[in-house]
Amino acid sequence: MAARIVGTGIAIPPATITNDDLAQLMDTSDEWIRTRSGVKQRQLSLPGHGSSELAADAGAAALADAGMHGSQIDALITATMTPDYFAPGNAGLVQERMGLGQIPAFDLRQQCSGFLYGLDLADCLITSGRADNVVVVGAEAHAGFIPWGARNPDGSFPPPDEAQREVNNSTRAWSVLFGDGAGAMVVRRTEAEGGVLASRLFTDGSQFELILVPGVGFRRQPYVDHAQLDSDLHRPVMDGTGLYRSAVRLMPEAVRQVCAKAGVDPSELDLVVTHQANERITEGVRKQLGLSEAQVPSNIARYGNTTSGTLPILYHELRQQGRIGPGALVCFTAFGAGAHWGAVLYREPAENPPARN
Numbered sequence: 001m002a003a004r005i006v007g008t009g010i011a012i013p014p015a016t017i018t019n020d021d022l023a024q025l026m027d028t029s030d031e032w033i034r035t036r037s038g039v040k041q042r043q044l045s046l047p048g049h050g051s052s053e054l055a056a057d058a059g060a061a062a063l064a065d066a067g068m069h070g071s072q073i074d075a076l077i078t079a080t081m082t083p084d085y086f087a088p089g090n091a092g093l094v095q096e097r098m099g100l101g102q103i104p105a106f107d108l109r110q111q112c113s114g115f116l117y118g119l120d121l122a123d124c125l126i127t128s129g130r131a132d133n134v135v136v137v138g139a140e141a142h143a144g145f146i147p148w149g150a151r152n153p154d155g156s157f158p159p160p161d162e163a164q165r166e167v168n169n170s171t172r173a174w175s176v177l178f179g180d181g182a183g184a185m186v187v188r189r190t191e192a193e194g195g196v197l198a199s200r201l202f203t204d205g206s207q208f209e210l211i212l213v214p215g216v217g218f219r220r221q222p223y224v225d226h227a228q229l230d231s232d233l234h235r236p237v238m239d240g241t242g243l244y245r246s247a248v249r250l251m252p253e254a255v256r257q258v259c260a261k262a263g264v265d266p267s268e269l270d271l272v273v274t275h276q277a278n279e280r281i282t283e284g285v286r287k288q289l290g291l292s293e294a295q296v297p298s299n300i301a302r303y304g305n306t307t308s309g310t311l312p313i314l315y316h317e318l319r320q321q322g323r324i325g326p327g328a329l330v331c332f333t334a335f336g337a338g339a340h341w342g343a344v345l346y347r348e349p350a351e352n353p354p355a356r357n
């Protein structure tokens with residue numbers, strides 16, 4: 001018995017913000033952002049539209065792609081670091097929006113590795129006999145912490161005044177990297193050969209401070225106050241160099257370990273679907289593994305870093321392009337805040353139906 005992917009779907013918000021748009025808001029350039037990160041544009045949610053909506057839309061598209069109805073789903077797994085509410089998490093909202101009934105719905109807080117952990121959890125639920133059909137969703141609406149000021153109704157940003165420009169410049173090292181979007185998969189029990197073959201997940205709390213939001217937490221009393229906001233403690237703090245170093249070392253190591261666990265050589269991989277944090281990180285992972293550009297695809301140019309959304313969005317696009325043929329060997333890998341990382345190895349069963357949307 002194994003777990004196989006039988007449907008995929010994505011939801012991308014409508015407002016496009018290009019690097020040239022950003023050059024009007026802060027001291028940056030298309031050239032700086034592209035060469036440092038590979039990002040050319042990102043899509044941002046409009047005010048009033050959160051990650052639960054994107055998650056439900058992606059989940060519904062994945063269900064339609066699988067030719068299934070919500071009543072056939074036994075469990076829902078949602079991953080996000082940008083939930084609609086501080087508490088509770090998005091799972092109940094997504095379940096309700098998707099009309100899934102009172103099935104168990106999990107909230108995962110593994111940031112960029114959220115979807116990877118979700119895929120492994122879906123495999124555990126299915127292979128343990130607890131569920132036959134599971135929906136896994138990664139969805140983010142980072143727009144809420146993008147600090148470029150109030151937006152126009154079409155989602156663009158008005159020209160900043162001097163104070164706003166100062167904020168934009170002081171946060172430009174991380175704010176230009178992120179975008180919004182969601183991806184979902186329907187994972188089903190199969191007797192066919194293939195599906196999820198193996199997984200290796202890791203957490204190292206000693207790397208907790210690589211990227212974090214230092215304020216607005218329950219260690220503080222009160223957990224949020226003006227002093228924290230005035231000190232920018234609600235905004236992410238990122239050690240870009242540290243993240244890069246850990247990501248390019250630990251993702252290839254996880255890929256090698258998961259391949260060893262399943263008895264395959266990394267050179268046999270048809271595709272490595274890596275977390276789209278930064279083109280330079282993807283390139284570093286590719287070189288470490290000695291793989292070709294065709295084996296390690298990227299779509300960060302169009303979306304930026306959509307955190308828990310990157311793996312399912314990229315996989316959906318590859319599936320649409322016909323690149324997940326019968327027998328295809330795919331390794332998913334991610335590294336992110338926590339620090340959480342790992343790899344999941346997947347073989348597309350020979351008789352899997354083709355994507356339909």
Ligand code: ACO
Nearest residue numbers: 027028032036112172173176240241243244277278335336
């Ligand atoms: N535009 C123009 N200049 C900028 C920008 C910007 N958006 N951001 C920073 N700079 C400036 C800095 O102020 C600095 O100027 P200075 O030399 O006058 O002080 C200069 O550019 C170089 O800054 P660095 O931070 O040293 O730039 P670096 O070349 O290291 O690139 C980057 C920064 C792209 C963040 C890099 O460290 C990186 O790729 N890190 C990986 C982190 C990452 O991708 N995080 C994604 C989210 S986390 C996750 O998903 C796992």
